[in-house]
Amino acid sequence: MRLDKFICKSTELSKAEAIGLINTGKVMVNNVASGDYNSDIRIDESTQVHENNTIVMYGQRLKLRDFRYIMMHKPAATICSSANEGYPSLFNLLTIDKVSELHLAGRLDVDTTGMVLITDDGRWTYNITVPSKQCKKRYRVGLAYAIANESADKLVAKFECGIKLQGELQLTLPATLEIVTDTEVLLTITQGKYHQVKRMFAAVGNRVVKLHREKIGELQLDVEVGKWRYLTADEVQLFTD
Numbered sequence: 001m002r003l004d005k006f007i008c009k010s011t012e013l014s015k016a017e018a019i020g021l022i023n024t025g026k027v028m029v030n031n032v033a034s035g036d037y038n039s040d041i042r043i044d045e046s047t048q049v050h051e052n053n054t055i056v057m058y059g060q061r062l063k064l065r066d067f068r069y070i071m072m073h074k075p076a077a078t079i080c081s082s083a084n085e086g087y088p089s090l091f092n093l094l095t096i097d098k099v100s101e102l103h104l105a106g107r108l109d110v111d112t113t114g115m116v117l118i119t120d121d122g123r124w125t126y127n128i129t130v131p132s133k134q135c136k137k138r139y140r141v142g143l144a145y146a147i148a149n150e151s152a153d154k155l156v157a158k159f160e161c162g163i164k165l166q167g168e169l170q171l172t173l174p175a176t177l178e179i180v181t182d183t184e185v186l187l188t189i190t191q192g193k194y195h196q197v198k199r200m201f202a203a204v205g206n207r208v209v210k211l212h213r214e215k216i217g218e219l220q221l222d223v224e225v226g227k228w229r230y231l232t233a234d235e236v237q238l239f240t241d
Contacts, residue, residue: 001048001049001050001122002045002046002047002048002049003018003022003027003029003043003044003045003046003047003048003049003055004018004019004022004045004046006049006055006062006064007021007022007027007055007057007062008101009064009065009101009120010055010062010063010064010065011057011062018045019045021057022034022043022044022045023044023045026057026058027043027055027056027057028043028054028055028056028057029041029043029047029049029053029054029055030053030054031054051063051064067119067120067121067124068096068102068118068119068120068121068230069117069118069119069121069124069230069231069235069236070094070102070117070118070119070228070229070230070231071115071116071117071118071219071221071222071223071228071229071230071231071235072090072093072094072115072116072117072118072223072227072228073113073114073115073221073223073224073225073226073227073228074090074108074112074113074114074115074116075090075113075225075226076110076111076112076113077110077111078090078093078110079110080104080107080108080116082100082103087110090116091118093226093227093228094118094228101120102118102119102120103118103119103120103122103125104116104117104118105117105118105119105124105125105128105129106128106129106137106192106216107192108213109195109198109211111211112211112212112213113211113212113213113225114139114140114211114212114213114214114221115213115214115215115216115219115221116213117216117219117231118228124236124239124240127239127240127241128216128217128239129192131173131190131191131192134190135190135216135217135239136188136189136190136215136216136217137188137189137190137192137213137215137216138186138187138188138213138214138215138216139186139187139188139189139197139211139212139213139214140180140184140185140186140210140211140212140214141184141185141186141187141197141201141208141210141211141212142183142184142208142209142210142211143183143184143185143201143206143207143208143209144183144206144207144208144209145183145205145206145207146182146183147179147182147183147185147206148182149182152179155177155179155204156177156178156179158204159174159175159176159177159187159200160174160175160176160177161174162174162175163175163200163203163204164203165193165196165199165200165203166199166202166203172189172191172193172196172200173189173190173191175187175188175189175190175200176188187200188215197211198211217238217239218238219231219235219238
């Protein structure tokens with residue numbers, strides 16, 4: 001992570017305060033300070049560091065605070081953004097310090113409900129959001145038009161092969177479709193394209209009227225609407241290499 005972010009996560013300093021100390025040579029990385037032109041290494045706020053580096057400020061070695069991992073049940077009419085933008089931000093529901101350091105490990109649309117994972121650990125987020133990691137997300141989908149019994153098997157097979165989305169050349173990655181009723185299905189995907197679930201059903205002549213994410217990987221949503229909780233160590237490990 002960036003040196004200024006490392007300092008913010010190791011102290012109570014703001015980003016501006018951290019940058020100020022770095023620029024005035026008050027921070028050392030592996031015995032090299034910013035402004036030390038006798039060294040081949042240049043230190044500034046964007047320098048990439050990690051826990052194995054020795055980072056010292058005012059003679060004291062800094063240590064990262066523990067990362068935070070949160071499950072939230074997102075209500076409808078909230079936005080997956082750090083700011084209120086036409087709808088209230090779901091971050092307003094968090095009653096903890098340093099909310100600005102947190103980010104979402106995968107977003108949901110304004111009208112979509114269900115599980116969102118929130119953290120300040122970028123490496124952990126990578127394991128959840130990058131398609132190559134094959135992290136499964138399961139959605140409960142309400143449809144506008146009933147699926148005929150005789151076409152159900154063909155529809156399941158089509159999702160398994162991949163769907164051609166409007167405006168895209170490549171098919172979506174294979175998805176698992178389970179028919180619950182003629183107007184409700186469970187869909188498991190490993191991608192997170194823009195409005196992907198809605199576009200997949202539009203491509204097969206249907207329309208999503210209700211969308212709820214109930215599972216990510218092996219983690220099942222278990223908090224009430226608008227509530228949140230910290231993940232356990234075992235739950236965090238589910239998304240750790």
